[in-house]
Amino acid sequence: MSLRCAILTALVERPSTGRELTRRFDSSIGYFWHATHQQIYRELGNMADDGLIQPHASQLKGRGAPRCYEITETGEEHLRTWVHSGQEPVTVKDPLLVRLRAAAVLGGIDMREQVQQHLDYHRSLLETYRSIEERDFSRLPGTQRERVQYLILRAGIDTELSWANWCAKALEQLGTEQTRRHP
Amino acid sequence: MSLRCAILTALVERPSTGRELTRRFDSSIGYFWHATHQQIYRELGNMADDGLIQPHASQLKGRGAPRCYEITETGEEHLRTWVHSGQEPVTVKDPLLVRLRAAAVLGGIDMREQVQQHLDYHRSLLETYRSIEERDFSRLPGTQRERVQYLILRAGIDTELSWANWCAKALEQLGTEQTRRHP
DNA sequence: ATTACCATGTAAGTAGTTACATGATTGT
DNA sequence: ACAATCATGTAACTACTTACATGGTAAT
Numbered sequence: 287m288s289l290r291c292a293i294l295t296a297l298v299e300r301p302s303t304g305r306e307l308t309r310r311f312d313s314s315i316g317y318f319w320h321a322t323h324q325q326i327y328r329e330l331g332n333m334a335d336d337g338l339i340q341p342h343a344s345q346l347k348g349r350g351a352p353r354c355y356e357i358t359e360t361g362e363e364h365l366r367t368w369v370h371s372g373q374e375p376v377t378v379k380d381p382l383l384v385r386l387r388a389a390a391v392l393g394g395i396d397m398r399e400q401v402q403q404h405l406d407y408h409r410s411l412l413e414t415y416r417s418i419e420e421r422d423f424s425r426l427p428g429t430q431r432e433r434v435q436y437l438i439l440r441a442g443i444d445t446e447l448s449w450a451n452w453c454a455k456a457l458e459q460l461g462t463e464q465t466r467r468h469p
Numbered sequence: 470m471s472l473r474c475a476i477l478t479a480l481v482e483r484p485s486t487g488r489e490l491t492r493r494f495d496s497s498i499g500y501f502w503h504a505t506h507q508q509i510y511r512e513l514g515n516m517a518d519d520g521l522i523q524p525h526a527s528q529l530k531g532r533g534a535p536r537c538y539e540i541t542e543t544g545e546e547h548l549r550t551w552v553h554s555g556q557e558p559v560t561v562k563d564p565l566l567v568r569l570r571a572a573a574v575l576g577g578i579d580m581r582e583q584v585q586q587h588l589d590y591h592r593s594l595l596e597t598y599r600s601i602e603e604r605d606f607s608r609l610p611g612t613q614r615e616r617v618q619y620l621i622l623r624a625g626i627d628t629e630l631s632w633a634n635w636c637a638k639a640l641e642q643l644g645t646e647q648t649r650r651h652p
Numbered sequence: 653a654t655t656a657c658c659a660t661g662t663a664a665g666t667a668g669t670t671a672c673a674t675g676a677t678t679g680t
Numbered sequence: 681a682c683a684a685t686c687a688t689g690t691a692a693c694t695a696c697t698t699a700c701a702t703g704g705t706a707a708t
Contacts (some may be wrong), residue, residue, distance in 0.1 A: 288564045289695085295571040305659050318566035320559075325696065327661060351704070352659065362575070369571045369578055373586065374564055376503075377668090381471045381557055383501035383621050388478040388552045390617035392545070395552055403556065434573035437639050438566050448631040456620050472667080488687050508668065510689055534676070535687065560696090655708085662701070669694070677686070 287368060289329055292319045294338065294357055294365040301342055301356035304330055317415075317442050330355060338364055386456075398460045405453035412446040415439060470551060472512055475502045477521065477540055477548040484525055484539035487513055500598075500625050513538060521547055569639075581643045588636035595629040598622060 296302060296310055307330075308323040310316075333339045338361035342354040357365075382404055389395040423436045479485065479493055490513075491506040493499075516522045521544035525537040540548075565587055572578040606619045 288562065288567050291571060292567045295567065295574055298571075298574045303659080304661090308659090315570075316561070318561055318563045318570075320561050322697075323659090324661080324698085327659095331661090365571055366575060366578075369568050369575065369580075373568075373583065376590070378499070378501055378503050379471065380501045380624075383624060384471050384475045384478065385552050385556075386617055386621055387498075387501075388474060388481075388548055390614045391478055391481045392549055392552065393614070395549075397552075400556065407559070431573045431576070433642060434569055437642060438569055440638070441563075441566060441635050444631045444635050445628075448627045452624050452627050455623070459616060459620060486687080487689085491687090505669075506687090507670085507689080510687095514689090653708100656706085658703105658705075660701100660703085662699105664697100664699085666697070667695080669692100671690100671692085673688100673690070675686100675688080677684100679684080680682085 288319060288374075289321055289325060290333060290338075291365055291368045292321070293326065293329055293333070294361055297339060297355060297357040298362065298365070301354050303352040303354050305352065318438065333361070337361075396460075398457060401453050401456050401460065405450060405457065408446045408450040408453060412443065412450060415443045415446060419443065471502060471557075472504055472508060473516060473521075474548055474551045475504070476509065476512055476516070477544055480522060480538060480540040481545065481548070484537050486535045486537050488535065501621065516544070520544075579643075581640060584636050584639050584643065588633060588640065591629045591633040591636060595626065595633060598626045598629060602626065 292311075292315055293307060296307055296315055302310070304323065304327045307326050311319070311321045311326065330339065334341070334355070337358060339355045339357050342356055382400065385400065386397055389397050419436075419439060423432070423439065426436075427433060428436075475494075475498060476490060479490055479498055485493070487506065487510045490509050494502070494504045494509065513522065517524070517538070520541060522538045522540050525539055565583065568583065569580055572580050602619075602622060606615070606622065609619075610616060611619075
């Protein structure tokens with residue numbers, strides 16, 4: 287449901303082809319809802335069948351031809367209803383923490399490199415977010431819509447900051463644990 | 470793979486029945502990897518087929534009888550290999566942020582109640598973590614294994630704290646946006 | 653014309669969710 | 681004996697991942 291509605295939201299912002307949506311899910315939208323092009327094309331097909339979107343009434347040719355979709359009134363209604371509906375159950379999934387616990391239980395496994403990789407990843411994502419922040423939101427206040435988009439970006443920044451700090455702390459501890467610099 | 474290895478880790482800690490594992494996934498393990506009892510029983514069956522675990526050689530009766538599983542050497546080897554293997558691609562999924570963006574794009578939707586519910590949820594989880602922290606990790610340092618488990622708990626605390634703060638900030642902004650207390 | 657890349661898909665396999673079924677145990 | 685609950689599952693469905701296929705367009 288969330289993928290469907292994330293796509294609908296993107297199409298309200300502006301009509302797009304599958305390829306364009308894929309690119310948008312690789313950058314902005316993908317920062318809070320990840321999706322591959324296979325998911326997107328399939329969902330576009332399903333939504334067209336359900337009448338939530340329709341191909342732009344211009345060029346519609348064969349297989350390899352770009353098809354630009356726009357949202358229908360039914361689609362907007364669907365999106366509006368979903369936005370108001372209660373939230374789904376939270377399902378936490380963090381493989382790194384599973385690995386850490388496994389390593390602690392098995393014993394004798396050095397996890398510093400993996401934590402370091404995560405630290406690098408979170409720092410790099412944080413940097414990306416910071417540059418978006420500077421580029422798009424440096425002069426406040428802006429419209430209400432812009433301010434909410436800034437809020438969403440802040441969620442990403444806060445999350446990455448929190449994880450980067452945690453990784454640094456973890457590295458510190460794993461370091462003193464296993465290398466015994468000052469025995 | 471992560472579910473499989475989360476279960477294997479739990480079984481290294483101590484042999485358990487499906488029911489016990491389900492309970493453990495409802496509390497401690499579930500704080501960083503969520504799973505339902507249906508997933509767990511199916512995975513237990515698959516892993517037994519693959520020789521990674523075996524039922525304790527005590528009472529094995531019919532359908533409704535509890536079966537206590539323990540990890541095999543093959544299973545431990547499998548877990549050890551997985552722990553060392555590189556991490557899987559991160560797939561972010563946050564329905565609240567999707568809803569927020571949709572609401573901003575559609576316009577005229579008050580999201581404060583939903584954000585408030587999230588705030589309540591994160592605060593309550595934070596409180597749970599804090600009480601575990603006090604109960605299990607108040608006197609440091611403890612063994613290396615305990616310290617890693619504390620690190621994992623800290624990840625949860627940091628995450629919830631970060632989200633709670635973000636929700637509070639968001640509420641503040643959505644409040645001034647939409648109620649116009651000082652026009 | 654060939655190569656490279658763009659855009660749209662298909663197929664098979666894996667993982668997760670929801671709803672339901674059945675045997676065992678416990679309390680009254 | 682019966683109901684409630686515990687424990688273990690099955691089945692059908694939905695979502696996601698991975699690998700591959702096909703047609704279209706542009707550069708050389």
